[in-house]
Amino acid sequence: MKPTIRPATPADVSALLDIEHESFSDAHWRAKDFLTDECIVAELNGRAAGFLVSRETFHDAAGGLSEREILNLAVSPPFRGMGIASTLLRYELRHKAVYFLEVRESNLAARALYRRFGFIESGRRSEYYQRPSEGAIVMQMKKC
Numbered sequence: 001m002k003p004t005i006r007p008a009t010p011a012d013v014s015a016l017l018d019i020e021h022e023s024f025s026d027a028h029w030r031a032k033d034f035l036t037d038e039c040i041v042a043e044l045n046g047r048a049a050g051f052l053v054s055r056e057t058f059h060d061a062a063g064g065l066s067e068r069e070i071l072n073l074a075v076s077p078p079f080r081g082m083g084i085a086s087t088l089l090r091y092e093l094r095h096k097a098v099y100f101l102e103v104r105e106s107n108l109a110a111r112a113l114y115r116r117f118g119f120i121e122s123g124r125r126s127e128y129y130q131r132p133s134e135g136a137i138v139m140q141m142k143k144c
């Protein structure tokens, strides 16, 4: 089943908060955080099944490419393993940009997902996350 990808609206925020809490041990995003930057929603059967939040950090930074950061990505547990995160990422990567993101070291599923899309692991930030305390792997990729 292929989800519809669309921009998030204020009506989505409660469902997005639910997905955030189902997905992260240190869930800390508040309602307003979802609509501050660019949030897209994957909708299946009229229901928000996942979301991706990104922002442009520099416009026309390196060699004419912008820089973008993926700030948050999660799929509701019953909808995982169906290609929803891949559909969200594919849509996000329509931008020509140098991308950056951080991911928990122990999050092998997300690290595999990003590698599948061409991200490379370019650094590590120690004690970046809390609950539990853990380092982050910095990943990046150039989408031309």
Ligand SMILES: CC(C)(COP(=O)(O)OP(=O)(O)OC[C@H]1O[C@@H](n2cnc3c(N)ncnc32)[C@H](O)[C@@H]1OP(=O)(O)O)[C@@H](O)C(=O)NCCC(=O)NCCS
Residues within 6 Å of the ligand: 023, 024, 072, 073, 074, 075, 076, 079, 080, 081, 082, 083, 084, 085, 086, 087, 102, 103, 104, 107, 108, 109, 110, 112, 113, 114, 116
């Ligand atoms: C990581 C996450 C977003 C993946 O969402 P998803 O919709 O299930 O992912 P997809 O179905 O598009 O999977 C695409 C690829 O990701 C990787 N992947 C996804 N789930 C995986 C798992 N449980 N174990 C290992 N690899 C996994 C695989 O490479 C997979 O490709 P494959 O199906 O050909 O093996 C989802 O598990 C999630 O929301 N986790 C909690 C929140 C989170 O970790 N967000 C990322 C923060 S950086």
